[in-house]
Amino acid sequence: MRLRFVLSQTIQGISRNLAMTVSVALVTFISLIFVGAGALLQIQVENLKNDWYDKVEVSAFMCPASSSTPNCAQGEATQAQIDDVAALLESDALEPYVEEVYLETKQDAYEAFQEQMEDTVWAQTVTEDQMQVSFRVKLVDPEQYQIVADELGGRPGVEVVVDQREQLEPLFLILNRTTMLSIGLAVVMIVTAVLLITTTIRLSAMSRRRETGIMRLVGASNLFIQLPFMLEGAFAALAGAVLAVGGLYLGVKYLVEEWLATSTPWVQFIDTGDVLTVAPFLVLAAILLAGISSLVTLGRYTKV
Known part of the structure; x- marks a missing residue:
C-alpha cells in the first residue's frame, strides 16, 4: 500500500513538472555522453599504446x-x-x-x-x-x-x-588532451544537471508543501515523505543515463566498428564491449547525481 502511494506520488510529480523532468534527462544525457566519451577515448589511448609501443x-x-x-x-x-x-x-x-x-x-x-x-x-x-x-x-x-x-x-x-616513439607521442598527446576536454565539458554539464535536478525537486516539493505537512502531522517518516521526490530525480537522471549508454553504443557500433575498424583493420579500436564496460559506471554516476541533488534540496523544502 505504501509502495503504491509512493509510486503514485512520484508519477504525479513527474506529470506536474514534465518539462523540467525532460530537461533534467536531456542534460544528464549530454553530461554522461561527455563522461563516457572521455572514458572511451582513454581506453582507446591505452589500446594504441599497448599495440604500438610493442612495435616501437x-x-x-x-x-x-x-x-x-x-x-x-x-x-x-x-x-x-x-x-x-x-x-x-x-x-x-x-x-x-x-x-x-x-x-x-x-x-x-x-x-x-x-x-x-x-x-x-x-x-x-x-x-x-x-x-x-x-x-x-x-x-x-x-x-x-x-x-x-x-x-x-x-x-x-x-x-x-x-x-619511433617520438612520432607517436604527438598523437597520444592530442588524444589525451581531447579526453581532458571531454571531461571538462562533462563537469560543466554535470553541474548544470545538478542545478536542474535541485530546481525540479524544489518546485515539486513547494507545490506539494501542504500535502507533506499533512503527512508529517499524521506521523509519516522523513524517508516516506522525501522518497517520491527522490524517485523523481532518480527517474530523470536514470533516463538520461540510458540515453547516454544507447548513444555511445550506437556511435561505437556504426562509426567505429563498421567504419573505422573496417577501413583501418591494423588499428585496435574500441568496440561495443568497451561501451558495456563503461555503462554501469555511467548509470551509477546518474544515481549518485540524483541522490546528491536530492539530499541537498529535500532537507530544506520538505519541512512543515
Whole structure:
C-alpha cells in the first residue's frame, strides 16, 4: 500500500513538472555522453599504446658518404665502425634492453626505397651508393628506449638515432588532451544537471508543501515523505543515463566498428564491449547525481 502511494506520488510529480523532468534527462544525457566519451577515448589511448609501443624500434643510421652532421665529419661510416655498433648492440650491457637487432645494408635500403618510391622521379635518380647502413633495434621494454638511444648517440660513424616513439607521442598527446576536454565539458554539464535536478525537486516539493505537512502531522517518516521526490530525480537522471549508454553504443557500433575498424583493420579500436564496460559506471554516476541533488534540496523544502 505504501509502495503504491509512493509510486503514485512520484508519477504525479513527474506529470506536474514534465518539462523540467525532460530537461533534467536531456542534460544528464549530454553530461554522461561527455563522461563516457572521455572514458572511451582513454581506453582507446591505452589500446594504441599497448599495440604500438610493442612495435616501437630505435633506428641508428650510420653516416652516409655526404652528411653535414658533425659526427660524420670524417665521412662515410667505415666497416669497423659498423661492426663496433653491432658489437655494442649484442653486448651483455644492452642484453636486458635489446630484444632483436636487424642490420639494413645499403642494398636493403635501396630495394626498400625503390619499392616505396616506385612511381616517382626520385626512384630513377637515387643510386645504391647514396643509401646508408642502419640498425633497427626492437626493445624488450619500449619505455626504456632512452637507455639504448643514449648508448648509440654520439658514437663514431652514427649520424642520428631515431626513436619511433617520438612520432607517436604527438598523437597520444592530442588524444589525451581531447579526453581532458571531454571531461571538462562533462563537469560543466554535470553541474548544470545538478542545478536542474535541485530546481525540479524544489518546485515539486513547494507545490506539494501542504500535502507533506499533512503527512508529517499524521506521523509519516522523513524517508516516506522525501522518497517520491527522490524517485523523481532518480527517474530523470536514470533516463538520461540510458540515453547516454544507447548513444555511445550506437556511435561505437556504426562509426567505429563498421567504419573505422573496417577501413583501418591494423588499428585496435574500441568496440561495443568497451561501451558495456563503461555503462554501469555511467548509470551509477546518474544515481549518485540524483541522490546528491536530492539530499541537498529535500532537507530544506520538505519541512512543515
